[in-house]
Amino acid sequence: MAMLEVNDIHSYYGNIHALKGISLTVDKGEIVTLIGANGAGKTTTLKTISGLLHPRHGAIMLEGERIDGLPPHQIVMRGIGQAPEGRKIFGALTVLENLEMGAYARNDTAAIARDLDFVFALFPRLQERRSQLGGTLSGGEQQMLAMGRALMAHPRVLMLDEPSMGLAPVLVEAIFETIRKLNKEGTTILLIEQNAAKALQVASRGYVIETGQIVLQDSAENLRKSEKVRKAYLGEA
Amino acid sequence: MLSNPDRSYPIKIGLLSGVIAVLIALEGMIQAFGARDIIGGVISLGHALLYATFFAAAYLAIRRSGATRLVNTIFVGALSSLIASIFVIALVWLGSWTDLGYVFVNATQPLYELLTFKQGLVVGSLLMLIVGIVMGILAALTVALPAKTRQYILTPVIWVITLGVLQDLVTVTIQNMPFLKPVTNFLYVSNGLSIPGALTIFVLLLAINYFWLEKRSAAQNRYASLPPASRRAVRWGSIGIGVVLLLMLPQILGLYLSEVLDNVGLYLLMGLGLNIVVGFAGLLDLGYVAFFAIGAYTVGVLTSPELGHAVIIGNWWVALPFGVAVAAFAGILLGIPVLKMRGDYLAIVTLGFGEIIRLLALSDVLKPFFGGAQGTRSIADPDIGPLEMTWSPQSFYYLFLAGCILVIFVSTRVKNSRLGRAWMAVREDEDVAQAMGIDLVATKLLAFGMGASFGGLAGAIYASKLTSIFPHSFNFLISINVLSLIIIGGMGSIPGVVVGALALVGLPELLREFSDFRYLLYGAALVVMMLVRPEGLVPEARRAMELEEFREEEEPAKEPVVLKTMGQP
Structure with missing residues (x-):
């Protein structure tokens, strides 16, 4: 059974038909990437999965259990964590408080403490800056914090929305390294990216989204080789 | 003469303060507050308001000019406060030449008399100019003083003004304690503080303030070195005194x-x-x-x-x-x-x-x-x-x-x-x-x-x-009042709300003349707060920290290298 299964969802912003039947699956322990251009519907897909947007049609299943239609906080409690686009950390809260906020839906104190140690081990930089305000971190640190905060919910599926956005190349490299490492330790990841080249390097499978529809789906390796992807997303001739 | 490239700033701020001073006068505040003396026969609250405008002009001009030599600061300060005082004189001259009362109801003879210290047009104008220059010099001296000395002097001055303005409150309070009557008789004349009273308060508070600022850390150390039991006793004692005071307050x-x-x-x-x-x-x-x-x-x-x-x-x-x-x-x-x-x-x-x-x-x-x-x-x-x-x-x-x-x-x-x-x-x-x-x-x-x-x-x-x-x-208006007191006190801060309520609801009641200008001053206070102290009088710790850090961030940002500390493969 797939960890996360999205089945033919249609989402709207008012009357605008933003998602026209998106289907995708993420299996346990996988990194699956959803790539596409600006405005293709990547973030809308993520918002629909996390319940901020309700699909008018279609179903979303987490380990066989339907979650579409649930309010966002219940979807978080069922195990979908996310680092939203643009990081969106709480600027007025300290690093530690941001991380604690990530565990808001949980009450298993001992396990939370373990996850905090895990996040600090993953991002030692956050531990150094634990009492600094989130808003004063650099872009790369904010991205680490956003990922750390999402991990604090101990998600079954971690959704990352454009983690490389607006970061210097060295930092992009480092972020993707961390994604790979997280996955090795067992985290299932749905990665949404514009940086198709990088995303297809870490992912095992990928989906290409265009104007609200999946136009291509294959293993990451095949996608890298595909004519269409190379032309449209990898910038090769 | 000036070390700052923006040489016109003292003039600009002088002009601005002049306009504000004239507005204060035309609004009727100087007359309304003129009846309340801070020090009987010497200075009224209305005049103090005017002088404060001059002083503020000079202070801001000096701060902005970056001048360090005393001569320069005096020049800059006196220049801007002089310009401000010229506006006030211009108002009086204009008023004596033509009838402004047609447009501004408060532009009347009594106002002009107040503004010329009842000394006639020429002598009064000269006096006002001198006041302007003196305020400029005072501002320069204030800036020149070492920060510590400034603090020693500033607090007693504020207290003298407060006690003078709140004469009613103090006398009414003391009426209920007849044994303190001689004290009020000494401190106050019929309207405002007596001159010896004001001096006594000043000297006394200067001493207290000096002692407090010098010995505070010693006192704190002594408190910290007390055994926990006595420390607890001190703490509960002070809480007890506070509670008793709160309970006795209406009496x-x-x-x-x-x-x-x-x-x-x-x-x-x-x-x-x-x-x-x-x-x-x-x-x-x-x-x-x-x-x-x-x-x-x-x-x-x-x-x-x-x-x-x-x-x-x-x-x-x-x-x-x-x-x-x-x-x-x-x-x-x-x-x-x-x-x-x-x-x-x-x-x-x-x-x-x-x-x-x-x-x-x-x-x-x-x-x-x-x-x-x-x-x-x-x-x-x-x-x-x-x-x-x-x-x-x-x-x-x-x-x-x-x-x-x-x-x-x-x-x-x-x-x-x-x-x-x-x-x-x-x-x-x-x-x-x-x-x-x-x-x-x-x-x-x-x-x-x-x-x-x-x-x-x-x-x-x-x-x-x-x-x-x-x-x-x-x-x-009640909704607006409540919102204003939160903003002025400090949003999200509980002590801030207390201070805001005291300042916005309590203070206007104590100064009866205030009531006519209540909303004008609310508005002014809100604008000034947003510019000078957007976090409120008693800001919430978090918000203060946030604003503080963002202010620091306006300095050229450093991009930390984080690569090494990221997850290593």
């Missing part, structure tokens, strides 16, 4: 000032309620008066025999929980339709809600329930059991005190709770808060409900205190 202050305190308490209750909605959860509510009205009308309607309802609860204490509960329920009810609204839209809807409640109370259709324009009368006193007491402002003080303590306690606890954290997250970013697993609907409705319940409590006490309530007592 010490007398009737009128107890009334003022009641008003402060009323606004404090509302301020703490609105603080939950606006300060904690970040939901801008401009119709908060609605919940105050609902609390008042619920208790009124339930306890007033005049309207002839089927259900009458004679006892105020039994009606009180209904008042609070109905207000809380109304808060939640208002919250449901506005759940998806943010910022400006929310503000407009709540604004409408406030007006709707007032109009419902006023409506003829509902007259059998609420009494329409005639209001609800004969509302019960908060008598306890069969005990019938006479209820005065002094006894209501205790009711407000109890209410405030309760509400402060609840606010403090809830702020540091899980719910408080959730509010903070919602205030920062609703979508992300949801992605953290926060139930947005419950969190917002709890904020509206809890905030409204405090307003309902305020309304319930208010209804009983006045015994009659009328729709026009619940107008929009």
Whole structure:
């Protein structure tokens, strides 16, 4: 059974038909990437999965259990964590408080403490800056914090929305390294990216989204080789 | 001469202050405050206001000019305050040449006499120019003093001004303690402080201030080195003294000032309620008066025999929980339709809600329930059991005190709770808060409900205190006043709300001349606060820190290298 299964969802912003039947699956322990251009519907897909947007049609299943239609906080409690686009950390809260906020839906104190140690081990930089305000971190640190905060919910599926956005190349490299490492330790990841080249390097499978529809789906390796992807997303001739 | 490239700044600020000084004069403030002397026969509050404008001009000019040599600072300061004083003189000359009273009602002969120190046009003008220059020099000297010395002197000066201005308060207080009468006779003349009195206060406070600033750390060290038992004793002792003082306050202050305190308490209750909605959860509510009205009308309607309802609860204490509960329920009810609204839209809807409640109370259709324009009368006193007491402002003080303590306690606890954290997250970013697993609907409705319940409590006490309530007592301005006191005190800060209520509700009552200019000064205070201290008088720790750090961040940012500390393969 797939960890996360999205089945033919249609989402709207008012009357605008933003998602026209998106289907995708993420299996346990996988990194699956959803790539596409600006405005293709990547973030809308993520918002629909996390319940901020309700699909008018279609179903979303987490380990066989339907979650579409649930309010966002219940979807978080069922195990979908996310680092939203643009990081969106709480600027007025300290690093530690941001991380604690990530565990808001949980009450298993001992396990939370373990996850905090895990996040600090993953991002030692956050531990150094634990009492600094989130808003004063650099872009790369904010991205680490956003990922750390999402991990604090101990998600079954971690959704990352454009983690490389607006970061210097060295930092992009480092972020993707961390994604790979997280996955090795067992985290299932749905990665949404514009940086198709990088995303297809870490992912095992990928989906290409265009104007609200999946136009291509294959293993990451095949996608890298595909004519269409190379032309449209990898910038090769 | 000037080291700063912006040489025109002293002139600009001088011109600006001149305009402000003229506005203050034409607004009538100098005359209104001119009747109240700080030091009898020497300086009135009206003049002090004018001088303060000159002083501020000089101070700002010096600060901006970056001049360091005393001669330069004196030149810069005197220049800008001189320009400001020229404006004032120009007003007087213009006024004596043509009748300005046609346009400005306050531009009258008495004003000109005040502005020329009753010395005639020429001599008075010269005196005013000299005052301008002196203020400039004083500002330069203030800047030149070492920071510590400035602090030594500034505090006693502020105290002399405060004690002079608050003469009524001090004399009324001391009237209740006859043995202190000789002290007031020494300190005060009929209007303002006596000259020896002012000097005594200054010297005394200078000494106290010096001692305090010099020996504070020593005292703190000694306190820290005390054994825990005695430290606890000191702490409980001071809390005990504070409690006794709070309990004795109405007896010490007398009737009128107890009334003022009641008003402060009323606004404090509302301020703490609105603080939950606006300060904690970040939901801008401009119709908060609605919940105050609902609390008042619920208790009124339930306890007033005049309207002839089927259900009458004679006892105020039994009606009180209904008042609070109905207000809380109304808060939640208002919250449901506005759940998806943010910022400006929310503000407009709540604004409408406030007006709707007032109009419902006023409506003829509902007259059998609420009494329409005639209001609800004969509302019960908060008598306890069969005990019938006479209820005065002094006894209501205790009711407000109890209410405030309760509400402060609840606010403090809830702020540091899980719910408080959730509010903070919602205030920062609703979508992300949801992605953290926060139930947005419950969190917002709890904020509206809890905030409204405090307003309902305020309304319930208010209804009983006045015994009659009328729709026009619940107008929009109350919402604005409550919001202003939160902003001035410091949004989200509980001590800030207390200070805001004292400053915005208490202070104007103490200075009766103030009342005409109340909203003008509110507006000015809000503008100045937003420019100078946007975090409020007693800012919430977090907000202060945030603003502080962002100010630092305006410095060229350093991009830290994080590669090494990221997860290594």
